[in-house]
Amino acid sequence: MRPIPHPAPWRALILLVVLTATTAGDEPAPSAAGLADVPELLAVLRPAAEESTYLDIPWETDLWRARTRAAAEDKPILLWEMDGHPLGCT
Amino acid sequence: MFADPEIRRLAREAFVPVAGDDWYQRRRRDAEGVFYRGMSDQGPRGGAGGGTRQGIYCFTAGGRLLAYRNHWDPEVMRAEIAGALAKYRAMPERERVPATIEPRGEPDSRFHRAPPEGGAVLGVYTRVLDRGPDGRVRRCAELPSGVRGRSAARDHLWLTRDELAGLVVAPVPAIGARRAVPGPVAERIARFHLVDDTRGEPDHWTREQVRTCELALVTADVSAEQIRLVLDGRVLVATDAPAERAARGYDARLAGTLVYDRAAGRFTAIQIVALGEHWGEGRWSPGARPGRATLGVAIELLARPAPADLVPPQGARDPHDYFGQ
Numbered sequence: 325m326r327p328i329p330h331p332a333p334w335r336a337l338i339l340l341v342v343l344t345a346t347t348a349g350d351e352p353a354p355s356a357a358g359l360a361d362v363p364e365l366l367a368v369l370r371p372a373a374e375e376s377t378y379l380d381i382p383w384e385t386d387l388w389r390a391r392t393r394a395a396a397e398d399k400p401i402l403l404w405e406m407d408g409h410p411l412g413c414t
Numbered sequence: 415m416f417a418d419p420e421i422r423r424l425a426r427e428a429f430v431p432v433a434g435d436d437w438y439q440r441r442r443r444d445a446e447g448v449f450y451r452g453m454s455d456q457g458p459r460g461g462a463g464g465g466t467r468q469g470i471y472c473f474t475a476g477g478r479l480l481a482y483r484n485h486w487d488p489e490v491m492r493a494e495i496a497g498a499l500a501k502y503r504a505m506p507e508r509e510r511v512p513a514t515i516e517p518r519g520e521p522d523s524r525f526h527r528a529p530p531e532g533g534a535v536l537g538v539y540t541r542v543l544d545r546g547p548d549g550r551v552r553r554c555a556e557l558p559s560g561v562r563g564r565s566a567a568r569d570h571l572w573l574t575r576d577e578l579a580g581l582v583v584a585p586v587p588a589i590g591a592r593r594a595v596p597g598p599v600a601e602r603i604a605r606f607h608l609v610d611d612t613r614g615e616p617d618h619w620t621r622e623q624v625r626t627c628e629l630a631l632v633t634a635d636v637s638a639e640q641i642r643l644v645l646d647g648r649v650l651v652a653t654d655a656p657a658e659r660a661a662r663g664y665d666a667r668l669a670g671t672l673v674y675d676r677a678a679g680r681f682t683a684i685q686i687v688a689l690g691e692h693w694g695e696g697r698w699s700p701g702a703r704p705g706r707a708t709l710g711v712a713i714e715l716l717a718r719p720a721p722a723d724l725v726p727p728q729g730a731r732d733p734h735d736y737f738g739q
Binding site: 359360362363365366368369370371372374375377378379380381382383384385386387388389390391392393394395397398399400401402403404405406407408409410411412 | 416417422424425426428429430431432433434435436437439445446449450454466467468469470471472473474475476480495498499502507510511512515518539540541543551552553565566568569570614615667668669670671685686687689710711712714721722724725726727728
C-alpha cells in the first residue's frame with residue numbers, strides 16, 4: 325500500500341504567504357458606519373445636560389483667586405481636588 | 415455627588431468653589447503648593463510618601479481646615495459640607511478672614527500649565543457606545559453589571575499657534591488635494607486623545623504603541639472668505655503587536671471638518687470624530703466592557719473657552735512629551 329504523501333512543506337509556506345498578502349490591508353473598516361454624519365455623531369458624544377449639572381457651580385480653577393474672593397466675601401472655600409482634574413478628566 | 419441639588423446650592427451660595435488637580439498641587443514647590451499641603455496636612459489624608467490627597471476640602475481663606483471627606487454618597491457629603499459651613503459661621507471674624515492674603519510669587523513652572531499663547535483649546539469628549547436596532551451608534555442606555563463609565567469623559571486638546579498655521583498651507587492647495595496632518599498634531603491626537611478615559615485616568619499610548627496613524631486633510635472648498643478642509647483617517651493604537659493579541663487597544667476611523675476664516679486669520683470651526691472598537695482597561699480604570707466594544711471620541715474647537723475649559727490636558731503632565739518636543 326502506497327503511503328499517503330504529505331504536502332511538501334514549501335507548498336504550505338507559499339500558501340501561507342499568498343493568504344497573508346491577500347488579506348493584509350483588506351481589513352474591514354471598523355465601525356465606519358456613523359462617520360458619514362459628523363454633526364450627528366458629535367451630538368451623541370457631547371456630554372448630556374444631566375451629565376453637566378456640576379458645571380452649574382461657578383468653579384474657580386485658581387486657588388489664590390479663590391482665597392482672595394473668600395476673604396473679600398467672608399465665605400469658606402470648597403475645594404474639589406482629584407487626581408486628574410475633576411473639570412477636565414472623567 | 416455634585417448632581418445633588420442641595421450640594422450645588424451650598425457650593426454656589428455659601429462657599430467659594432474651586433477645583434484642582436491633586437497631581438500638580440501636591441508636587442508644586444511654590445506658595446500655592448505650600449499652602450495646599452499645609453491645609454491638607456490638617457486632614458486625615460496627609461499625603462504620606464507623596465501619595466494622593468484627593469477629596470473634598472472645606473477651609474478658610476487663611477488655610478484652616480473645616481472638613482475633609484472623599485465620599486460619593488451625596489447624603490454623607492451634604493452633612494459634611496453643611497457641618498463645615500456651620501463651623502465657619504461659628505468662628506470669630508478674625509479667624510474666618512485673614513487680614514491679608516500673602517503674595518503668591520512665581521509659580522513652580524514644572525507644575526504650572528497654561529494654554530499656548532495664540533493657540534487653540536479644543537474640547538475632547540469620549541463615550542462608550544453601542545448600536546440601536548437600526549444599526550446606528552447611540553449612547554449606552556445601561557452597562558453590564560460590574561462595568562462602569564456610561565457618562566461622557568472630558569479632556570482638552572491644546573494646539574500651538576504654529577501648529578494651527580501648519581494646518582493651512584499657503585498657497586492653498588487645489589480642491590481635492592490631500593496631505594498628511596502634521597506629525598506632532600496627529601501623534602498628539604493618537605497618543606493622548608484616542609483613549610478610553612471614561613472610568614478614570616487613562617494610560618496614554620507610547621509612541622511605540624501607535625501602530626497606525628494615517629490622518630489626512632483634503633481641501634474641500636475655497637472662497638475669498640474661507641477655506642474648508644475635510645479630515646479623514648485611521649488610527650490603531652495597541653499595547654502589543656500584533657494588535658489582535660494586544661491586552662488593550664483602539665482601532666478607529668476619523669472624520670471631520672475644519673473651517674478657516676481667511677480675513678480673521680483663524681479657524682472658526684474644528685470638528686473631528688473618531689469611531690471604532692476599543693478593548694482592555696488601564697491601571698486606574700478597571701471595569702471596562704468585556705471584549706471589543708464601540709468607543710467614540712469627539713474633538714471640537716472651543717471658540718470662547720470657559721474657565722473650566724482652561725484645565726490642562728491630562729497628557730500635559732509631561733509637556734515635552736505632549737507637545738512632541
